[in-house]
Amino acid sequence: SVEKLLFVQMLDLSHNEIQSTEGLEAMQLLSCLNLSHNRIRNFSALDSLRHVKQLRVLDVSHNHIGKHSVDTTRYLCSSPLSN
Numbered sequence: 001s002v003e004k005l006l007f008v009q010m011l012d013l014s015h016n017e018i019q020s021t022e023g024l025e026a027m028q029l030l031s032c033l034n035l036s037h038n039r040i041r042n043f044s045a046l047d048s049l050r051h052v053k054q055l056r057v058l059d060v061s062h063n064h065i066g067k068h069s070v071d072t073t074r075y076l077c078s079s080p081l082s083n
Contacts, residue, residue: 014038014059025051032057042066 005011010032018038024030025048033055040046040063049055 009054020045021048024048027052028054030055034059035063036060037062039063040065 005027007029008027009029011030012034014034014036016038018035019040030052031054036059040060042065046060049058
């Protein structure tokens with residue numbers, strides 16, 4: 001469970017068929033998260049990450065995220081969004 005991972009700073013969850021980040025908001029020290037090659041279809045699936053204040057690197061490449069507005073990516077420091 002995520003409760004046992006509270007002090008993790010870097011996490012690679014690539015290639016796991018993940019559709020949502022629900023539950024990851026408990027990982028307040030997380031600074032780098034790899035969610036590439038999953039089943040994330042829109043930015044609302046990443047909503048829980050808004051509460052992870054230390055998150056600086058988010059890789060959501062090779063997901064099926066639809067068109068997004070410029071404002072959505074404005075808050076990201078580093079995010080490869082290539083398909």
